[in-house]
Amino acid sequence: LEDDAAVANYLLNEGRVASVPGVAYGLSPYFRISTATSEEVLTEAIARINAAVAQVE
Numbered sequence: 001l002e003d004d005a006a007v008a009n010y011l012l013n014e015g016r017v018a019s020v021p022g023v024a025y026g027l028s029p030y031f032r033i034s035t036a037t038s039e040e041v042l043t044e045a046i047a048r049i050n051a052a053v054a055q056v057e
Contacts, residue, residue, distance in 0.1 A: 004023055
């Protein structure tokens with residue numbers, strides 16, 4: 001994954017978690033994930049992110 005946009009796309013396609021690449025707001029190579037939801041939804045999102053990252057490693 002060569003940049004923040006690629007990470008955001010990967011998380012969306014493989015982890016089913018939406019994020020915003022930092023390039024969208026001038027802060028590449030970072031990305032943003034909203035945490036304005038329930039703890040249950042966040043727990044599921046974290047599990048999905050962990051699974052997606054494990055596939056890259």
